[in-house]
Amino acid sequence: MSWRKEQRRAERGYHHGNLKEALLQAALGLIAEKGAAGFTFADAARMAGVSAAAPYRHFRDRDELLSSIAQRGFEQFEARLSAAWDDGRPDTVTAFERVGKAYLAFAREEPAFYNAMFESGVPVDANPALQAASERAFNIIRAAAERLAALTPPGTPRPPAMMMALHIWSMSHGVASLFSRGDAARRKLPMSPDELLEAEVLIYLRGLGFPIDRRPASTGAEPPPVPPEAPSGSGVPPGGPWGKPK
Amino acid sequence: MSWRKEQRRAERGYHHGNLKEALLQAALGLIAEKGAAGFTFADAARMAGVSAAAPYRHFRDRDELLSSIAQRGFEQFEARLSAAWDDGRPDTVTAFERVGKAYLAFAREEPAFYNAMFESGVPVDANPALQAASERAFNIIRAAAERLAALTPPGTPRPPAMMMALHIWSMSHGVASLFSRGDAARRKLPMSPDELLEAEVLIYLRGLGFPIDRRPASTGAEPPPVPPEAPSGSGVPPGGPWGKPK
DNA sequence: CGGCTCATGTAAAGGTCGTTCACATGAGCT
DNA sequence: AGCTCATGTGAACGACCTTTACATGAGCCG
Incomplete structure (x- = not known):
């Protein structure tokens, strides 16, 4: 059920759906690769497919x-x-x-x-x-x-x-x-x-x-x-x- | 002896004198303050009174x-x-x-x-x-x-x-x-x-x-x-x- | 259904950094 | 005096962080 809803969100509705979780996962991957120092907020956003400003809706800062x-x-x-x-x-x-x-x-x-x-x-x-x-x-x-x-x-x-x-x-x-x-x-x-x-x-x-x-x-x-x-x-x-x- | 030489170098001759050492000291102070992560190459240069590009004459990179x-x-x-x-x-x-x-x-x-x-x-x-x-x-x-x-x-x-x-x-x-x-x-x-x-x-x-x-x-x-x-x-x-x- | 509202996203802009490049300067040697 | 090379400058590029004004659309209320 609610196939369309999920699907549309996943396929780039203007709203991501659960960006917060996606950012956490992306960050985790990036940190694993390049260390906490090398991890960048912008990269996480990019990896989640959103603009660089979007993460600020979910986290005060990096x-x-x-x-x-x-x-x-x-x-x-x-x-x-x-x-x-x-x-x-x-x-x-x-x-x-x-x-x-x-x-x-x-x-x-x-x-x-x-x-x-x-x-x-x-x-x-x-x-x-x-x-x-x-x-x-x-x-x-x-x-x-x-x-x-x-x-x-x-x-x-x-x-x-x-x-x-x-x-x-x-x-x-x-x-x-x-x-x-x-x-x-x-x-x-x-x-x-x-x-x-x-x-x-x-x-x-x-x-x-x-x-x-x-x-x-x-x-x-x-x-x-x-x-x-x-x-x-x-x-x-x-x-x-x-x-x-x- | 060589009072003038030392003095002029210290008082901002175009050439710094021993920028390398000054940069190391500046960096050391900055790291002590803000940690190695927070330390910036530009800051060290600023603290030594030189342009941001100068450090690259002495260190390949940060x-x-x-x-x-x-x-x-x-x-x-x-x-x-x-x-x-x-x-x-x-x-x-x-x-x-x-x-x-x-x-x-x-x-x-x-x-x-x-x-x-x-x-x-x-x-x-x-x-x-x-x-x-x-x-x-x-x-x-x-x-x-x-x-x-x-x-x-x-x-x-x-x-x-x-x-x-x-x-x-x-x-x-x-x-x-x-x-x-x-x-x-x-x-x-x-x-x-x-x-x-x-x-x-x-x-x-x-x-x-x-x-x-x-x-x-x-x-x-x-x-x-x-x-x-x-x-x-x-x-x-x-x-x-x-x-x-x- | 229509419209309101608010959470969520975007675009643009300002500031800082790291880094490079062409150019300027002047210290030391001949 | 003049040459040369190490050393410093300024401008420029791209990436990043963060803020601000604006756009979108999901959920709700009538």
Whole structure:
């Protein structure tokens, strides 16, 4: 039904139909291609088939479009982190590592969003909705850290969950930003960004007292003292968090 | 001597004298103010008191100027990291922590350089000199990691130094990029970026088997097994790497 | 159906930038 | 003194961002 309506709008009625959405999509594509810096308002308009002034009916200016994309990015980011966390199933440590992988996967698979979110110079506090979205995403990490902190083995001081969350975030962002992005700014690595981050997080967790698997150092005298969870060694490749300690 | 020469050049002789340097300085100031994205070639020219076309006598285009600044940034960066490392004096761990602090200090005190180096979208491999400078800076971290890795307590597998260096770098960059930069993009933190990074690195090192001070968990049964170095607890506040494990 | 209104799009214009080109200037050498 | 080449100027082009006055037509009301 309403075939004509849709059709006419799509086929260049004077009114576009849903230009706002079209602009967001166009911008996303352009950012993916040329980075947030190279993206231009005029190009997005052109790609949507409208005049250069049309976008101003939907966004105050170029920055607002960028900030909208960043916001949308944080929403999808939250969704993916949340799915990866899966409320800590099947066990906290496994789920936690999955979150780290999801972080990098997002940075890799959604470069446009990641760019808009973290590298476009958009101030987080520009848009309250943006800030809220950003916080909701971070809260996933925070919640995961909270659960992980609650598992610290007895006899070990319990780290503040907020701090853990910030640490994990900084590691993830650091790896993503330095090694897992862009076609050009990449350095040569002895291992993949995923492995790098995984090892980093595992070493960090061990530093907090978590009994992470370490085959080569295993004296065979350490029954996992963490109740009632902790397969813990889940994704650790043999040889410890890093490959082969030659 | 040659008073007249200098004077006339400074007072707007047709020829500027050393426009190249003036442009670099102007650009640096502009980037510090408005970010690498907001910096404009024309503005730099204006600030140096020359026409908009003049800069092209010294830089192929805007990107080359940016890349020059990034290169200079990496050189200063290397100098500061190198001074902080001080070849591992008085002991490796202390010096290592100093390097971390120097990293953040540079990001905080030289936002223009840091921006040009890591957030301007300049591809590292654009300019061979830039890439070389970048590598020299990283090599400081790498060398420090190397020395630290050599100190792993006996019985603990020795981590690859390269990996350690990358980990430390990613932590530093993550913290600097997320929390220690820009007037706007900053989040509210329960602790300073410096403390955050210090705790992060210490926990990481402990995860590698380094006997980092932890007063509350100290069983009193651990004579420092690291020869012949290691005051190691150097800058650690009582209560472990973080404040108070309440 | 006819007309009103308002959201949505257009065209034109002003300002800034990046960049190029022909031309001017003058510093240093012979 | 004169030549030459590095360095700076001015004008011009095209692209972009943004504003303003005007056009269009979708939805609604009588």
